[in-house]
Amino acid sequence: MKKVVLPIFPVLVSIVFFACSQHNLGTYVLTSPSPVLDHIQQRGELVVGTAAGMPPLNMTTKDGKIIGLDADLSRYLADAMEVKLRLEPMAFKDLLPSLEAGKVDMVISGMTMTAYRNRRVAFVGPYLISGKGLLTRKATLAAITDPDAIDLAEVRLTALAGSTSADFVRTVTPRAQFAPAQGYDEAVKMVIDGRVDAMVADQPICLISVARYPDQGLLAVIAPLTYEPIGIALPANDALFMNLVGNFLTGLQDSGTLELLKDQWFQKGDWWDQMK
Numbered sequence: 502m503k504k505v506v507l508p509i510f511p512v513l514v515s516i517v518f519f520a521c522s523q524h525n526l527g528t529y530v531l532t533s534p535s536p537v538l539d540h541i542q543q544r545g546e547l548v549v550g551t552a553a554g555m556p557p558l559n560m561t562t563k564d565g566k567i568i569g570l571d572a573d574l575s576r577y578l579a580d581a582m583e584v585k586l587r588l589e590p591m592a593f594k595d596l597l598p599s600l601e602a603g604k605v606d607m608v609i610s611g612m613t614m615t616a617y618r619n620r621r622v623a624f625v626g627p628y629l630i631s632g633k634g635l636l637t638r639k640a641t642l643a644a645i646t647d648p649d650a651i652d653l654a655e656v657r658l659t660a661l662a663g664s665t666s667a668d669f670v671r672t673v674t675p676r677a678q679f680a681p682a683q684g685y686d687e688a689v690k691m692v693i694d695g696r697v698d699a700m701v702a703d704q705p706i707c708l709i710s711v712a713r714y715p716d717q718g719l720l721a722v723i724a725p726l727t728y729e730p731i732g733i734a735l736p737a738n739d740a741l742f743m744n745l746v747g748n749f750l751t752g753l754q755d756s757g758t759l760e761l762l763k764d765q766w767f768q769k770g771d772w773w774d775q776m777k
Contacts, residue, residue, distance in 0.1 A: 574753075656699070661685060661688065
């Protein structure tokens with residue numbers, strides 16, 4: 502994959518980052534206003550939590566490399582901060598607990614910004630607008646526009662454990678049978694094998710799954726069933742860090758680089774042969 506070049510904005514963010522990290526102002530020595538930024542700078546490494554299995558946002562290649570839109574965003578930010586990047590893969594349900602425990606500096610992993618999550622951590626974004634979709638092999642389910650059509654006792658659904666998709670199944674379709682999955686590869690296989698009737702997931706993941714498995718008879722709901730703003734989760738105790746990441750994301754959007762990255766991962770399939 503040819504990497505999109507972002508020539509100017511990271512330099513500007515680096516300048517902001519340097520200025521924000523200085524504590525000696527003339528004869529005054531200030532207490533650090535940004536403990537997370539200080540820790541990242543001292544370590545020389547930005548640690549980003551990711552599920553590493555949510556194509557095309559984040560996924561693991563056959564040789565163990567994590568790629569995708571989220572990985573690119575993480576890499577650009579680390580470059581702008583002039584530190585190394587470490588992507589820390591884990592189950593989606595463990596991402597926020599790891600952020601709260603200080604095991605990762607941020608989470609970039611297709612995470613919907615919800616009021617419940619925002620009471621626990623800070624969010625910057627959205628960098629992507631998505632919505633809930635269905636992946637199925639049944640034409641009747643692929644044609645639905647109302648979630649009530651799958652709120653039936655005989656319908657079997659799967660979704661990623663700990664995700665808003667799982668919350669959607671439990672609250673919007675409580676009568677349906679629910680079998681949570683630990684990863685999207687597992688969930689898609691459950692649909693292909695006929696163990697469930699459909700997977701509930703963000704619409705881009707459903708559409709990409711159809712393209713990845715063209716011979717499996719998979720179908721995706723065209724109209725999204727919900728509104729899902731996807732953002733970057735940050736520690737709740739560092740306003741300066743949140744400001745830096747927010748300015749960085751605004752620069753990506755205003756420069757058009759974010760749209761180029763989305764086109765690379767959502768419209769082109771040259772990364773499919775790298776997958777397991």
